[in-house]
Amino acid sequence: MGKKTAKQIAIYGKGGIGKSTTTSNISAALVEAGYKVMQFGCDPKADSTNTLRGGEYIPSVLDLLRENARVDAHDAVFQGFKGVYCVEAGGPQPGVGCAGRGIITAVELLKQQNIFEELDLDYVIYDVLGDVVCGGFAVPVREGIAEHVFTISSADFMAIYAANNLFRGIKTYSSKGGALLGGVIANSINSDFHRHIVDDFVERTQTQVVEYIPRSLTVTQAELQGKTTIEAAPNSEQAAIYRRLANKIADHTESKVPSPLDAKELREWSSSWADQLIEIERKTQYVAVDA
Amino acid sequence: MSIVDTEDKVSPVTETTSKKTNSIEQVRYGCAIGAMQSVAAIPRAIPITHCGPGCSDKQFMNLAFYNGFQGGGYGGGAVAPSTNASEREVVFGGAQRLSDLIESGLEILEADLFVVLTGCIPDLVGDDVGSVVTPFQKQGVPIAFAETGGFKGNNFTGHELVTRAIIDQYVGDYVGPKTKGLVNVWSLLPYHNTFWRGDLTEIKRTLEGAGFKVNILFGPESEGVSEWKAIPQAEFNIVLGPWLGLATARHLEQKYGQRFLHVPVLPIGAHETTSFLRTVADFAGLKTKSSRKKLESFIQDEETRYYKYLEDFTDFYAEYWWGLPAKFAVIGDSAYNLALTKFLVNQLGLIPGRQIITDNPPDEFRDEIRSYYRAIAEDVSTEVEFEEDSYAIHQILRQTDFGHKPPVIFGTTWERDLAKELKGAIVEVGFPTSYEVVLSRSYIGYRGALTLLEKIYTTTVSASA
Ligand SMILES: Nc1ncnc2c1ncn2[C@@H]1O[C@H](COP(=O)(O)OP(=O)(O)OP(=O)(O)O)[C@@H](O)[C@H]1O
Ligand SMILES: [Mg+2]
Numbered sequence: 001m002g003k004k005t006a007k008q009i010a011i012y013g014k015g016g017i018g019k020s021t022t023t024s025n026i027s028a029a030l031v032e033a034g035y036k037v038m039q040f041g042c043d044p045k046a047d048s049t050n051t052l053r054g055g056e057y058i059p060s061v062l063d064l065l066r067e068n069a070r071v072d073a074h075d076a077v078f079q080g081f082k083g084v085y086c087v088e089a090g091g092p093q094p095g096v097g098c099a100g101r102g103i104i105t106a107v108e109l110l111k112q113q114n115i116f117e118e119l120d121l122d123y124v125i126y127d128v129l130g131d132v133v134c135g136g137f138a139v140p141v142r143e144g145i146a147e148h149v150f151t152i153s154s155a156d157f158m159a160i161y162a163a164n165n166l167f168r169g170i171k172t173y174s175s176k177g178g179a180l181l182g183g184v185i186a187n188s189i190n191s192d193f194h195r196h197i198v199d200d201f202v203e204r205t206q207t208q209v210v211e212y213i214p215r216s217l218t219v220t221q222a223e224l225q226g227k228t229t230i231e232a233a234p235n236s237e238q239a240a241i242y243r244r245l246a247n248k249i250a251d252h253t254e255s256k257v258p259s260p261l262d263a264k265e266l267r268e269w270s271s272s273w274a275d276q277l278i279e280i281e282r283k284t285q286y287v288a289v290d291a
Numbered sequence: 292m293s294i295v296d297t298e299d300k301v302s303p304v305t306e307t308t309s310k311k312t313n314s315i316e317q318v319r320y321g322c323a324i325g326a327m328q329s330v331a332a333i334p335r336a337i338p339i340t341h342c343g344p345g346c347s348d349k350q351f352m353n354l355a356f357y358n359g360f361q362g363g364g365y366g367g368g369a370v371a372p373s374t375n376a377s378e379r380e381v382v383f384g385g386a387q388r389l390s391d392l393i394e395s396g397l398e399i400l401e402a403d404l405f406v407v408l409t410g411c412i413p414d415l416v417g418d419d420v421g422s423v424v425t426p427f428q429k430q431g432v433p434i435a436f437a438e439t440g441g442f443k444g445n446n447f448t449g450h451e452l453v454t455r456a457i458i459d460q461y462v463g464d465y466v467g468p469k470t471k472g473l474v475n476v477w478s479l480l481p482y483h484n485t486f487w488r489g490d491l492t493e494i495k496r497t498l499e500g501a502g503f504k505v506n507i508l509f510g511p512e513s514e515g516v517s518e519w520k521a522i523p524q525a526e527f528n529i530v531l532g533p534w535l536g537l538a539t540a541r542h543l544e545q546k547y548g549q550r551f552l553h554v555p556v557l558p559i560g561a562h563e564t565t566s567f568l569r570t571v572a573d574f575a576g577l578k579t580k581s582s583r584k585k586l587e588s589f590i591q592d593e594e595t596r597y598y599k600y601l602e603d604f605t606d607f608y609a610e611y612w613w614g615l616p617a618k619f620a621v622i623g624d625s626a627y628n629l630a631l632t633k634f635l636v637n638q639l640g641l642i643p644g645r646q647i648i649t650d651n652p653p654d655e656f657r658d659e660i661r662s663y664y665r666a667i668a669e670d671v672s673t674e675v676e677f678e679e680d681s682y683a684i685h686q687i688l689r690q691t692d693f694g695h696k697p698p699v700i701f702g703t704t705w706e707r708d709l710a711k712e713l714k715g716a717i718v719e720v721g722f723p724t725s726y727e728v729v730l731s732r733s734y735i736g737y738r739g740a741l742t743l744l745e746k747i748y749t750t751t752v753s754a755s756a
Contacts (some may be wrong), residue, residue, distance in 0.1 A: 066383055096384035098416040105382055 006038075006121035009249060010140040010179060012128050013152035014162035018187040020048045021219060021228075022152055022242075023127040027052060028230035029239075029246035031082040035122040038077075039084060042107070042140060043129040044091025044099045052080035055226020060090020061106035073113040076106075081231050085119060099129075100136020107139055123250070138169050143177035148255045150210060152185045153201075155194035157270045160201050167205055167260035180255030183208040185245065188215040193280070197273055204269065206259045210252075211245040214238070317681035317705040318353075319624075319649040319722060320483065322410075323439035325350040326449030330406040331367025332481030333508065334515035337402040338366060341389045341420065342410025344375040354446065357704075358722050359485040359729030365402075367482075372396045376412045385413050390423045397432065403516040404461060406453060407436035414440025428460065433516065435460035447650055450480055451538050457519060458542065465523030465547055472575070473504040473525045475543070477536030478557070479626055481509045485724040489733030490557070494531065497736050500589035501568045502582055503575070511731075523547040529571060531557055532626040533663065534656040550574075555663055557630035560638050560740040561597040565590050593737040600741050607748065614755050615748070616716065618644040618693045622684055622702040623721035625652050628675070629663055630735065631701050631720065634743075636668050643673040644698055645691045649721075651679050681705045688713070699751060716751045 011026075013019045020041070027039040041048025046060045061076040078086045089106035091099040110116065116124055126140040140146045149170055153163040163184060170181050186198045189212045202209050218239075222232035229238050261269060324346055327338035340347040351368040355361045363369055374392050376385045389407070396405070409420055424436040437456035439449040454477075476494055479487040491510040498505045506518040506525060528543055528551035530536040540551035552574040558564040572586050608615075619641045621628045625648045635641040646664060657677060664675040678684050688700070688709055697715040700706050704725040710717035719727055720734065733739035734746070 062382060065379065069379075092383040096386065096416075096418070097380075097382050098384075099382075101378075101416075102382040105378060 004120070004122070006116050006124050007148075007250075008116075008124045008126070008140075008146040009182070010126040010128055010146035010149045011152060011185075012149060012163075012166045013185075013187075014159045015129070017152050017154060017159050017162075018213075019127050019152050021051070021223065022185060022187060022213065022245075023048065023125055024051045024228045025230050025239075025242035026246045026249060027084050027123075027125055028081050028228040029243045030123055030250060031084045032230060032243075033246070033250075035250070036120060037084050037123045037125065038116070038119065038121050039086055040107070040110075040124055040126045041086075041088040042103045042126050042137070043089070044094070044102065045129075046088035046090045048088060048127040049078075049080060049086035051223060051226060051228045051231075052084050052086055053078065053226075054080075058086055058088055060088040061109055062090035062092075062102050065105065065109070071109060073110050073115050076110075077115065077119070081228065085121070098136065100134040100139075103128075103136045104139045107145060111145075138173065141170060141173050141179040143173075146179045148182040148249075148252060149179045150182045150185050150249065152187050153198065154186070154188040155197040157273075160197075160270070161266065163201070164205065164260050164266055167207075167258040171257055171260060174257045181207055181258045182249070182252050182255045183210040185210050186212045188213070190214050200273070201269075204259075204261060204265075207256065210248050211241065213241055213245070314682075315680045319679055319681070319703065319705070320651065321350045321354050321446040321449075322346070322441045323443045323446060323449030323452065324408050324410045324441070325354050325446030325483070326437070326439055326453040327351070327371055327406075327408050328354050328364070328367050328446075328482040329450045329453050329480070329509065330404075330408070331355075331364035331371070332487075332510055333404065333519070334365065334511070334513055335402055336366055336404040336406065336516065337396075337400055338371045339393060339396055339405055339407045340371055340373040340410065341385060341392075341407060341413050341418070342373060342376060343412050344373075344377070346410045347371055347373050350446070353723065354482045357725045358482070359724050359727055361482060361485070361488070361729060366400075370400075372400070376410075380418075381412055381416055384416060385418050386420070386423050389413075389418070389420065393423070393427060393434070397427075403433060404457070404519075405432070405434040406457060407434065408439045408449070408453065409436070410439070411441045414438055414442070424460075433461060445651060446483055447480055447535055447652075450535070454539050455542060458522065458539070458546070461516075462519055462522055467524070469526050469549075470504065470521075470524045471526060472502065473506065473521070474498065474571070474575075475506045475508065475522050475525045475528045475549075476531060477508075477528060477539050478531040480535060480624070483722050484624065484627065485719075485721060485727070485729050486732055486734050486739075489729075489731045490735045490739060492731065493733045493736035493739050496738075497564060497568060497589075497593070498529075498571065500593070501572060502577070502585045502589075503571070523549075525549060526575065527551055529554065531567075533629050533660050534625060534652045537656070555629065555659075556633050557626055557735050559630050559634035559735050559743065561594045561601075561737055562638065563630075563633065564736050564740075565594060597737045597741065604744060611752070615751055616641070616699040617696050618642045618698045620645040620647070620688060620691065620693075620698055620700045620702070621720075622647045622649060622688075622700065622706055624648070624650040625660055626650075627701075627720055627734075629660070632664065632673070633667055634740065635701075636671050636673075638740075641699075642694075643667070643671070644693045645688060646673060646675040647684055647687065648675055648677050649679055649684070651677070685709050699747065716754050718747055718750050 011023045027037050030037045058078045064071045080086045091102040151163045153159040216238045218236045222229045330338035374388050427434050435456045437452040481487050488510045492512045495505045495507040495512045528540045530540045530553045533555045543549045558567040665672045699716045700710050701720045703721045704723050734743040
């Protein structure tokens with residue numbers, strides 16, 4: 001019997017939206033469940049896997065490449081929580097060089113040296129830098145790398161804009177054998193109102209919400225200890241949510257081409273929600289005065 | 292004067308064939324970084340290229356080797372140091388590597404001026420080349436830099452970028468007196484134009500004969516960086532050619548308050564050259580009796596010699612007429628294209644069959660260029676086309692009616708097979724000229740025109756044997 005091929009998943013989303021936190025918790029939940037998992041940070045900051053390794057930074061693929069002309073990809077692979085494999089692509093100093101090309105170089109290096117097969121991985125999860133500003137950051141969704149893409153978004157309009165942009169990227173590559181969209185991971189959802197905004201957006205773009213994750217202090221506390229929520233607070237409600245998300249992603253098989261909104265539609269859509277916001281605000285004020 | 296007059300009408304431009312293709316077959320120019328050879332054209336100047344491996348070599352081989360086999364010069368070609376940027380420079384930026392290269396280059400190379408030219412990689416990645424070069428400049432190193440990534444345009448664009456970089460970063464500001472009678476000349480593109488060395492020599496010789504002091508700036512007759520330093524002292528600039536150099540002249544007008552004279556047609560033959568020299572003299576406001584006398588006696592001397600030879604040539608021309616082509620085509624850069632067309636129509640009475648300009652002049656110059664062709668002679672107007680793809684060019688030529696005699700084609704090596712196909716003669720006059728060795732030969736001015744006549748008619752006569 002031939003070797004299994006790892007299921008490769010890419011997680012995108014606006015800067016600071018919670019990609020690394022969520023991805024690390026998914027990875028932690030999957031290793032905990034007995035899978036062989038690699039988390040691949042595709043971000044020049046090289047901080048994606050920190051909470052899987054007690055808050056510690058690891059040398060990135062590009063750090064190694066900066067020092068040596070030839071790099072053994074094994075030197076860039078580190079283990080963390082329950083044996084999870086951690087890799088950081090890394091990149092140039094801010095403001096110089098080409099970070100996008102760096103991502104391509106790092107991903108190709110691991111692919112060329114057959115690391116995924118050698119480690120007999122079940123899952124490779126790419127945590128990719130926010131906005132897909134150039135071709136390099138789109139590399140995980142191109143043919144032959146990740147099959148499924150998930151977007152993390154809150155109910156903030158800027159986060160939704162970023163998600164919509166990503167959908168456009170996916171759509172572009174979809175006809176060329178690229179990855180398809182698994183759905184949206186709704187982060188920092190603490191009210192019905194937030195939930196409605198995200199629900200409405202996924203409906204319009206013909207995708208789905210995979211999980212709603214509340215904003216929680218447990219996450220912050222875990223992060224301060226350099227840990228994932230799964231590791232630091234395994235019995236918490238938040239850990240249960242991350243496990244549920246990880247299960248859904250593990251079971252997920254069918255991804256689709258999304259229908260991103262064009263610039264005009266997006267503007268109209270967000271202003272309609274803004275009107276509703278004002279309406280709600282006005283009502284609550286009215287009630288307050290009346291009471 | 293006109294040896295033979297012509298009333299013939301010119302065949303119209305074919306619209307069908309000039310449809311744009313999305314590819315270029317058999318290139319007719321280099322990349323912007325090909326302007327490394329413009330640096331090499333300045334005596335004792337060395338280009339430093341910051342680009343991927345192969346970029347500079349390819350430019351040099353194309354522009355300077357398989358084009359008249361001119362050689363790389365003191366600092367061009369294989370001498371020019373290069374960063375040979377690889378993946379590491381792409382990802383992390385190539386600034387440090389460039390800095391190291393300049394530093395070690397300074398140790399082993401002796402030059403009066405270095406110019407860093409960037410290729411596509413650093414320009415795309417966004418290397419801050421200025422911040423690498425400026426510290427060297429501050430230490431007093433004669434060095435300038437130009438961003439010449441391929442997407443900026445071709446080597447003509449690169450040439451203007453390099454010229455401007457040297458003026459702004461090396462020549463610098465100037466307040467002081469102008470030197471009476473000193474002129475700067477901006478004309479042919481060095482190396483790209485196969486005959487630039489001989490031609491610039493002839494331009495300098497004639498202008499000096501007419502009483503001017505000349506900063507020719509490029510080529511064997513240039514004094515190198517001292518001429519460049521003297522640019523601001525010149526009384527005015529001469530742009531000799533349809534468009535190249537105009538941007539530089541406009542810049543100098545702003546920077547140093549220098550006027551400029553634009554003469555679109557490079558002078559070939561006594562008629563044009565004399566008129567060129569008088570135009571320059573008028574522009575300079577030469578009025579004193581002695582200065583006018585110097586000019587006119589030089590002209591007379593040159594014309595006497597020129598027409599003596601032409602008289603001898605007339606015997607051949609009158610007797611051999613049946614074996615000579617009547618129509619011609621010119622395929623080449625705008626400078627030579629226009630100059631040759633003018634000479635062939637006005638001086639030899641040949642009929643323009645097809646003129647195709649291949650150097651991709653910026654759009655804003657094209658209408659003006661068209662107008663020169665429409666007034667090519669008092670009684671001859673012709674149309675010019677702009678095309679860079681050799682496939683399209685050759686299709687146009689195949690569809691051209693050259694009459695019952697085979698045409699003479701003034702073109703490049705790319706037209707050799709086509710000339711055979713059309714049973715015509717080929718005179719290679721532009722990039723690439725891969726089957727001629729060209730050293731000091733010139734085709735312009737008083738002397739060059741005679742060489743050109745020799746070349747044209749040797750080619751046509753020898754084809755009959
Ligand atoms: N559900 C949540 N509850 C509480 N805090 C959260 C939650 N999700 C993310 N955070 C916090 O938000 C901050 C940013 O998260 P994270 O670093 O994961 O974002 P990111 O999308 O990876 O950012 P970047 O684009 O900078 O890489 C962190 O401090 C993280 O702890
Ligand atoms: Mg992150």
